[in-house]
Amino acid sequence: MTTESREVHWVYVAEKGLVPKNEGRKILWGDRQIALFHLAHGFFAVDNKCPHKQGPLADGITAGGAVYCPLHNWKIDLANGCALAGGEGKVRTYPVRLEGEKVYLGFEITETQIPMKEVMAILRPSQWGRTKQKLTEAGILAFTQRRVFGRGKQRGLQYWVAKKKTDRSEMGISFIPKRIVILVLPESQVNTAVNALIEANQTGAIGDGKIFVSPVEEVIQVRTGLNENRVKEMGGAPL
Ligand code: FES
Incomplete structure (x- = not known):
């Protein structure tokens, strides 16, 4: 036994x-x-x-x-x-x-017994400072972020330019600057993280972003090579 x-x-x-x-x-x-x-x-x-x-x-x-x-x-x-x-x-x-x-x-x-999740959020870059503050206030200290370009169903920013009264051409910016934030957390902290991300980023306008939550099978610490499917620190496993 x-x-x-x-x-x-x-x-x-x-x-x-x-x-x-x-x-x-x-x-x-x-x-x-x-x-x-x-x-x-x-x-x-x-x-x-x-x-x-x-x-x-x-x-x-x-x-x-x-x-x-x-x-x-x-x-x-x-x-x-x-x-x-x-x-x-x-x-x-x-x-x-x-x-x-x-x-x-x-x-x-x-x-x-600790199920781990990945929370990935694609957000407005202008909200990054507030996002960092809200995550930290919620006790989530470990996360990764980077600048990216992306677009949604609107295909970026599209607009018409009138050269003459009858001659208009569609112009636009295909990809818009975004900020991607990645967190790996025990499942119990996912709601806290999602709420902090929403609180920091929700304006009600198109482009506020998206949050994706997916399961994580294993967490392996590079320094030691150990499988760390447990988290001893509040705030998740640093990547
Ligand atoms: S459910 Fe009956 S006393 Fe609590």
Whole structure:
């Protein structure tokens, strides 16, 4: 029998301000739903499934260090996940770490349990400074970018030039300067990255750009030659 090594993987999940005092909020990580609570004595996280009949604990009322399930009022201790009243049962808990205004949750995982994704965005070059700022603010520190030329369905920039009243010729610029940004991230950070990219680049006009998300099979560090399908740093694997 082999013993799989497990380690805690810290994932940035929210700003502290997202969860008002004495309330809970639902957070998604991969296919897990987690209830994050902000109590007087700190932040607590448990699976968002009541041990009775899967009620959404994030919507419950908090009291001291516990929450009352909104469905049938079981009382759950948020420190250890145990039912204190209503019946017997236990919900999974997660360690919480605060760094400044950012909330991180600790997930116990094996190396192969971290699905990696590539996020590639083609954006307006004028938005690059803002894009860099928003990604950094979101805790995503490692990315690659370069200047490129491209065009969409509009075939670049096309316009008519009138030489005389009856003589017009179509002119244009076939390829427009763009900025390409490439990130390789754990799947859990993809939504954060996509939201930051949209926030930095969305004007509502044609040409705002496109974002592509695709799976990454392996990450190999050139310096060591090691297969790194795990990410120890917040912010993804540097290319
Ligand atoms: S589902 Fe929570 S008490 Fe019934």
